[in-house]
Amino acid sequence: MTLQTNSSLQTELLEVSIGPQHPSTHGVFRLNAVLDGETVVKLKPVMGYLHRNHEQLAENMPYLASMPYTDRLDYLCSMTNNFAYALAVEKLAGIDVPERAQYLRVLMAELTRLVNHSLLVGFLLNDLGAWFTPVFYAFREREKILDFFEAVAGSRMMCNYFRFGGVKADLPEGALEQVKKIVQNYPRFLDEFERLLAGNEILRSRCQNTGILPKDLAVNASITGPMLRASGVNYDIRKADAYSIYDRFDFKIPLGMVGDVYDRYYVRVLEMRESVKILEQVLKQIPGKGDILSAKGLQAGRAPRMWKPPAGDAYGRIESPKGELGFYLVSDGSPKPYRYHVRPPSFVNLTILEDMCLGQKIADAVIILGSVDIVLGEVDR
């Protein structure tokens, strides 16, 4: 295969397969790139190496039994996965959630957003060549949040904390002080992170105007989450379809202007500041005592094998750190879902990868992939 380039030299295209075992692919993921020199001419993402049959598994087990499996979708933010699934089932069965549990849910979801975004920024810098210093700064802060998750939910990453109609357990003694301390100290970390990175000329020249995603293309490709907002589209499900109690909090939605890698990085940094703002409001407003599981939810959790939601279908969606995470459930009135479908943000955001990478250098394709923010557990399910 030859290609007539502008110069009179005839060059041959080179096909390169990056992955599935490659540090820059963030998991088992393969990029089939066709290169002209160093420029990407064609790029095909190959996925499915981590396929675990999640949907079919869930269709063959009771509703609650899928909850621990949703942890394993996007293993960095198991709390938000739980959240979306719990919302879908609650919609299906008409379960209400007590006040305190709502606040606990939002608390967990926003802490998860902090974890995810700070990790993403760290790993993006890893792809850029800032070998592990930013990641370890992010890990240092994440460690404190994961300790809190362990104290509350029992596990650092596979939390399995949400239940239909509430959450599994109340905060243990001293946990509220722990999370207050985390939230107080987080802005200081964000400032430090910004001083470390935002002004860096190398980071700017590599990221700015790289992998531009135009507004209309982003909307047409149904991109969601920080990636869409970096392209300048004001769409956040927390505002657009305020689930849980997000309508009570005062926060802004940061938007990008260009839609390049730098915008995608910076939108996430700003989003972390907004998350801290939400967390401060949560900690101020959270009721001191109260139920954490509604009566209907208690019934659903006591014998999951016997519990049957009414026939019908429901779609529960949330703004997960990566975008719109939705669970579509169809029930035929039996204890197992008739159809269980996940709308994973990582997977949908990944479909646009080729359009962003065309004409860029192969080294930039790696950071564009990094800025998409994928977790392969969620892409392949």
Add this chain to the structure above:
Amino acid sequence: MFGWGIFKGMLVTLWNFLLTYFYPKKGIFTVQYPEKKIPVAQRYRNFPFLVYDGTPHMIRCVACKICEAECPPKCIYIVPEKDPEGKVLKKPAVFDIDYAICMNCGICEEVCPFDSIYMDHEYELSKYQRTEDLMAHKEELLKPWEHFAKIRPLDFERIEAKRAAKNAKAKPAAPAESSAQKPGPGLIPPRQGQEK
């Protein structure tokens, strides 16, 4: 000025270096693992264990098979004990948990109506041989109730109070019940939410 941003970033790393060098308590450090261990949270859950009161013969599990059915990856296997006449007893003869399959979700603990299975804090489970499997049998799973009190004191108090209330309620009713109709061995008491 070009390079000023990089310089400012370097100052941050320098500051962190100095801070952790002179005030070691300010940072998070590698723990020399096999010698030192980080204490885990009380609610930390890893693999389940079976509770017995007093001696290992007084096993609390009644082989009702609820956890076996509810376990999402189906890692529990129970066979109830039978007496010589073939009558099923309220006791497990076989209680196996395959640690290779278990995913530490803690649902068995939540659904058990007899407070007999709980998540343990044990996390050092590696085997020295490839051929050794991770199947834990009843003998290895059994741990005294005091062990639970040691690892999760707060939950222990709560569960003890619940059990005491349950016993106080059950005792006055017991004589009347025994004369009228005695529940057969291995019969699962009806639970809330199951009537429908």
